[in-house]
Amino acid sequence: MKFEKLNFDYILENLDISSKLGKKRVKEIQFTNDSLFLEKEFFNLEVVINLLEKNPKIYSVMKRKLSNLKDISSIVERLINGYVLDDVELFEIKIFSMISQEIYELLKENYKDLAPQNLEKVIDILDPDKIRIASFHIYNSYSIELSQIRDKIKETKDESLYDKEIELEDNVRKFISKKLLNYNQVLKSSIKRLGYLDFVFAKAQIANKLNLVKPTFANKTKIVGMFNPKVLKSLEEKERIYQKVDISLGKRVTVITGANMSGKTLTLKTLGLIQVMAQTGFFVSAESAELQLLDDICLSIGDSQSLEEGLSSFAAEMLEIDGIVKKIKKGVRPLVLIDELARTTNPEEGRALLKSVVKILDRYSIEAIITTHYDDIGKDVTKLRVVGIKKDILLESVDYKNIEDYIDYSLVEVDDGDVPEEALTIAKLLKIDDEIIKNAYEYL
Structure with missing residues (x-):
């Protein structure tokens, strides 16, 4: 931006942004004469202001969830480029998707245009046992053969089976990455929407604060x-x-x-x-x-x-x-x-x-x-x-x-x-x- 002399930086610095995605959205702010874009921005802002008036507690709830979001854009790009994701990357997608889904459930009824995408199927891929906890590993339920190998290792302590276990786990990672690739667009959309949601909530908060x-x-x-x-x-x-x-x-x-x-x-x-x-x-x-x-x-x-x-x-x-x-x-x-x-x-x-x-x-x-x-x-x-x-x-x-x-x-x-x-x-x-x-x- 080029309007520091006008104290616009004061407005931006006082935005209550909770996530890296929201901060990225702030950096994308552009001065525009596109009346349709601006009317949509004002409409969304009015919607959120009305939401906060009806349900004041939702602000702290939403900001807490948004603050736990990580930017998984680079992971999704690796997925699109054909890389097999490792356990840490799969964990990051799972946590992101679970938080995103919680926000989706809060907004889907009356505020669908502001809500992220429904990522329930993405979560199912990364949580086949439907435990819904904040962790990830290669579950036995991904592969019967893998489950059997792990049982044998547990029973016999046969170290020669470790290489086979690693091979089967790698196959599962390939399988998961391939399935997730089908959802790359909904993941990208949710990343963008959640960044915008953080931004518009901050704009609504400062609009109320500064009258x-x-x-x-x-x-x-x-x-x-x-x-x-x-x-x-x-x-x-x-x-x-x-x-x-x-x-x-x-x-x-x-x-x-x-x-x-x-x-x-x-x-x-x-x-x-x-x-x-x-x-x-x-x-x-x-x-x-x-x-x-x-x-x-x-x-x-x-x-x-x-x-x-x-x-x-x-x-x-x-x-x-x-x-x-x-x-x-x-x-x-x-x-x-x-x-x-x-x-x-x-x-x-x-x-x-x-x-x-x-x-x-x-x-x-x-x-x-x-x-x-x-x-x-x-x-x-x-x-x-x-x-x-x-x-x-x-x-x-x-x-x-x-x-x-x-x-x-x-x-x-x-x-x-x-x-x-x-x-x-x-x-x-x-x-x-x-x-x-x-x-x-x-x-x-």
Whole structure:
């Protein structure tokens, strides 16, 4: 995945995955615009969430069974390639099949589409005496001749019979491997389904834990009560309140202005996170979310300085922007997220570059959100501004530790791109040297 800057890694790291099969499934996550695939993912997720609501205990039961699963993919491949399996490999298939069958029995009635395959016949091959215990050896019931040889060895202690016993056991292994080969497809299907089942249970658990909601796809973006789960968790640990934000994006490029510390970058990242979650089959961090179905997410967020290549922040940023524009001109329709475009160059050229990029994005009707400090951006954009400092409730006790509690992170649409002059207010609240503040006001 390539969306670490959006905190999607936080979502993945908090998935309660129990098995290696589930972990393998997580690594296969893809950002997709296949609406049918995503609708199926959301349907399955809803099914599991409803199952957990009806039967809360099934979560721990299922996770315990899944945690005992081993990945037998390589063993099945050896079987398909004609190898005779040894006792350890046959044991692994038996244990896998027994656990898989237990899960199948739990789900087969009402959740057949999520259940693994019925592996009862595979178990019968590996457990001819139907003892159903977690062990395997070459049972006497596999071969009358083998049973007779073993009886003779037990009675006579004749060591010359050992070679014959080994030969007959090898024949049984060949027989078992040949029979199991007929079930290679149901074994492969069960491996895949159990990995997915572990994954979808983890997605359901995190959806409940983080209060995520099912997104819908339309021709516009409208999100109510969006939040960043990682930041929300951090604030909760500090016993502070997280302010959720609403946002609606029009057909034009959206530009967000606001003073430093006003949450512009976090808003940008959270928008991207919600898009990633939706188009990888997760429920999203909002109270409701209507999104466009897009081809990709293109980012230019944070300090892009590349010491290895000797590039300045500005040069690296321009290369990122160039890559985004080239991708768009090739026909890709991404969500474009740009944080403080050209902030490291002089204001006149920076504003000109911003207008130029906006013009291109607008021409190709790209859903794009750009944060900036620049004013006078033009009229061909939707302009949003962070409300900012709550000056009516400021207290003397405000300092750098709690100043964020006095910022309103809501977004309001404005007619112009003027950025509120809150920098000096924030500087005063941070108890910056009076002379610095005084001189600054004089220059203003």
